Amino acid sequence: MSIRKLEIFIEVCRHLNMSKAAQSLFISQSSVSQAIASLEKDYKVCLFERLNHSLYLTDAGQDLLFLAQQVQRSLEQLDSRMRSKAGQNTLRLGACTTIGSCLIHPLLAAYRQKYPDADIIVEIGNSQNLEQKLLTAKLDLAIVQKSRFYRQLQYLPLLTDDLIVICWPGHPLAWQTVSLRQLQDEAFVAREQGSGTEALLEESFALSDLPLKTSWICSGTDAVKQAVMHQAGLAVISRFLVQRELAAGTLAAITLTERPLTRSFELAYHKDKLQDTCFRQFTAFCGSQSEAGLLRLIASKT
Numbered sequence: 223m224s225i226r227k228l229e230i231f232i233e234v235c236r237h238l239n240m241s242k243a244a245q246s247l248f249i250s251q252s253s254v255s256q257a258i259a260s261l262e263k264d265y266k267v268c269l270f271e272r273l274n275h276s277l278y279l280t281d282a283g284q285d286l287l288f289l290a291q292q293v294q295r296s297l298e299q300l301d302s303r304m305r306s307k308a309g310q311n312t313l314r315l316g317a318c319t320t321i322g323s324c325l326i327h328p329l330l331a332a333y334r335q336k337y338p339d340a341d342i343i344v345e346i347g348n349s350q351n352l353e354q355k356l357l358t359a360k361l362d363l364a365i366v367q368k369s370r371f372y373r374q375l376q377y378l379p380l381l382t383d384d385l386i387v388i389c390w391p392g393h394p395l396a397w398q399t400v401s402l403r404q405l406q407d408e409a410f411v412a413r414e415q416g417s418g419t420e421a422l423l424e425e426s427f428a429l430s431d432l433p434l435k436t437s438w439i440c441s442g443t444d445a446v447k448q449a450v451m452h453q454a455g456l457a458v459i460s461r462f463l464v465q466r467e468l469a470a471g472t473l474a475a476i477t478l479t480e481r482p483l484t485r486s487f488e489l490a491y492h493k494d495k496l497q498d499t500c501f502r503q504f505t506a507f508c509g510s511q512s513e514a515g516l517l518r519l520i521a522s523k524t
Contacts, residue, residue, distance in 0.1 A: 223261065223264055225293070225297070226257070227257045227260060227261055228290040228293060228294065229247075229294070230243065230247065230249075230253075230254055230257040230258070231257065231258060231261060231269070231286065231287070231290055232287065232290050232291060232294060233246055233247055233254075234254060234258060234270075234277070235279060235283070235287050238276065238277045238278070238279075239277065240254045240255055240258070240277070258270070261286070265282070265286075267280070267282040268280050268282065268283075269282060269283035269286060270283055284357070284374075285374070285494075287358070288357060288358060288359055288374070288492060288494065289494060291358065291359040292359050292494070292495070292496055295359060296496065311341065311498045311499050311500035311501070312341045312342070312343060312500070313340070313341065313342045313343070313362055313363065313500040313501060313504055314342075314343050314345070314360070314361045314362045314363075315342050315343065315344050315345070315361070315362065315363050315364065315365075315504070316344075316345045316346075316347060316352035316355060316356070316361045316363070316364030316365070316366070317344060317345070317346050317352075317364065317365045318346075318347070318348060318349045318352060318364075318365060318366045318367055318418060318487070319346060319347070319348060319413075319417065319419075319442060319443055320367075320383065320418075320419070320443065320460045320462065320463060320487070321365045321487055322344075322346035323443050323444075323462075323463055324460070324462040324463055324520050325365075325381070325462075325516065325519060325520050326344060326346075326365070328519040328520065328522050329508075329511075329516070329519055330342065330344070332519060333504065333507050336507065337500075337503055337507075340500060340503070340504075341500070342500070342504075345361065348413070348414060348416040348417040348418070349366040349367045349368070349416065349417065349418040350370075350415075350416035350417075350418075351416050352364040352366050352490075353366060353368075353370075353372060353375065353490065356375055356490055356491060356492050357372065357374055357375070357492065359492070362491065362495065362501055363489060363490070363491045363501065363504060363505065364489075364490050364491070365380060365487055365488070365489055365490075366418070366487065366488060366490050367418030367419075367421075367422075367485050367486070367487055367488075368418075368486070368488055368490070374492055374493055374494070375490050375491065375492060375493065376490065376491055376492070376493050377488040377489070377490050378488055378489040378490075378505070378508070378509065379486055379488055380486070380487050380488055380489050380508060380511075380516070381486065381487045381513055381516050381517075382484060382485075382486050382487075382513065383460050383461070383462060383484070383485050383486070383487060384460075384461050384482050384483065384484050385419065385422060385423075385458050385459065385460060385461070385482075385483035385484070385485065386458070386459065386460075386461050386464070386475050386476075386477075386483075387405070387456055387457070387458055387475065387476040387477075387478060388447075388450055388456065388457050388458075388459055388464055388467075388468075388473050388474065388475055388476070389450060389456050389473070389474050389475075389476055390450060390451055390452075390453050390473065390474065391471055391472070391473070391474045392453075393453075393456075393474065393476075395408075395476050396474035396475075396476070397474055397475065397476070397477075398476060398477070399476075399477040399478075399479060400476060400477070400478065400479065401478065401479045401480065402426065402427070402430050402432060402478055402479075402480050403430065403432060405456065405476075406427075406432045406433060406435075407435070408435065408455065408456050409435045409436070409437035409454070409455035409456070410423070410434060410435060410436055410437065410455050410456050410457060410458070411436075411437060411438040411439075411440060411446050411449040411450055411454050411455045411456070411457040412434075412436045412438065412439050412440070412457075413439070413440060413441070413443075413446065414439060414440070414441045418485060419458060419459065419460070419485075422458070422483055422485055423458045423483075426480075426483060430480075436455075437454050437455040438454045438455060443459060443460075443463050446459060447459070447463075447464065447467060447473065450473060451467075451472060451473065456476070458483060462520050489505065489508050489509075491505070
């Protein structure tokens, strides 16, 4: 195995086409084919399914792609560090939308009090997209609502969150206690696909064998709150994100007679991740925070 073979493999994965990979690398298609065949022979695995003249990554191919991208990134870091003699690590941290709105800023402020030289790049997005970036080495760590189980990822429990139903103050059900079935004719303001909140809402209605009527689809919690305030529909949202609006009376809550809609946020990373100093410091810091401590950080922001 050579670094060059991994570079060729990564380029084939990018295009899922050996001819285009060869053009991009300015080498012959036969050289690309030989490199892939050599990797498959060395490791005795099939890296690509070849169906109808198209390439599809196998599970073994996905594992190799993640590790190869890490090797490539490590080489880039090595070259950059040796040239600049800068020894500081950079942590690429993802945060799902809810955490990005209520916890990430006070959490990082507390972290930087302990590690003032920490270099962290933060990306906010929905949980499913963040998990995909962990799988492809585009992020080092992410705080997510687990959207599905990925065997390649490690999940560390961090915080429990209750979701509540919200409406505008003049809605007939404002501050009432109702069953989920009584909401089946109500329109809901939903989040985009890939959002953990949206997945839980859909699951709750499906488990009760009820239809879910969607009036709006919003990317981001602020857009959801604004839509509800303007009477576009009801919404399900984290209790952390509407404490101020409920206290001010610009939004109202509806209590469900069924069990609460509860989810957990978890710190996720790839099991094969190369753990540098900043990575270990941040995971240890998060692990040292109790749930009560994290709730205090959220309260300090609101």
